[in-house]
Amino acid sequence: MYDIVGVRFKPAGKIYYFDPGDLPIHKDSHVIVETARGVEYGRVVVGRRQVTEDSVVLPLKQVMRVATPEDEMTVEENRVRARQAMVTFREKVAKHRLQMKLVDAEYTFDRNKLIFYFTADGRVDFRELVKDLASVFRVRIELRQIGVRDEAKILGGIGPCGRLLCCSTWMGEFDPVSIRMAKDQSLSLNPSKISGLCGRLMCCLKFENDSYQDQDAMA
Structure with a gap:
């Protein structure tokens, strides 16, 4: 088993895992870590926990230190x-x-x-x-x-639902979305109805897709 913490470097960025060592790190702590890009400042979004070897990519880099107000x-x-x-x-x-x-x-x-x-x-x-x-x-x-989806994630905005874009507020990664998902949910195939601000199919088509597929399987 390995001790890990999950760190994000942007509000809706991908989560990366690090070895917390003996440092007093808790969820929502800010830490300084070494990444492929260099030394970075991030927020702990997954608190200290133990995971199996096949749950993470080894070797894990160790957190350098807990961030300070000066950081x-x-x-x-x-x-x-x-x-x-x-x-x-x-x-x-x-x-x-x-x-x-x-x-x-x-x-x-x-x-x-x-x-x-x-x-x-x-x-x-x-x-x-x-x-x-x-x-x-x-x-x-x-x-x-x-690409245009990443551009929307960075710039943010309001979606057709009236809420802040999922990609810019909480989605760490983009999932593949297909027109088939809209068909399975009996949605209008009008591009203006099922496209997000980025011009691509709305990410939320994916969210309930599994439920619709389960319903079809039970019918």
């Missing part, structure tokens, strides 16, 4: 710097005449990397843009092209 200030400063970096990014995109739409930007906690998220109709050759940005910010630059 919170660093995170807020990083957010401010990232918003400022978005202004420069748009200027550089215009200079290089690239067809890309900036969605968001973020620094890793340790400020070793600055990540820009963008959408584009096709592939974009942004090699010169990256060089230009690196000369300005003096950190590692990563440009990540995302």
Whole structure:
């Protein structure tokens, strides 16, 4: 058995598991951990528990430490710097005449990397843009092209149901959604009725799909 805690780095982000060691970590604690992107600040959403070996991907990285108030200030400063970096990014995109739409930007906690998220109709050759940005910010630059569902997750909004988007408030990952699910639920197949803000099929078609399939099996 292994001790684990589950950590999220964004409000509706994917949950990653770490070894809490002997640290006094509880649910809703904030912690500093090492990830593939670098050192990051996250919130514990799954409290300390024991799991079997086949429930996690080994080896687990250990939580570095519990976050401090000073770390919170660093995170807020990083957010401010990232918003400022978005202004420069748009200027550089215009200079290089690239067809890309900036969605968001973020620094890793340790400020070793600055990540820009963008959408584009096709592939974009942004090699010169990256060089230009690196000369300005003096950190590692990563440009990540995302899809329309990820764009909606980042930007948020109000769904057709009148509630905040599920993807931006609690969904950690996207599940596959098919038109068959709408048919099984006897919904209108009008795209405007079953599409979310992203223009793709609404994620909530998946939520009750299993219940409808069970009903069909019992009929």
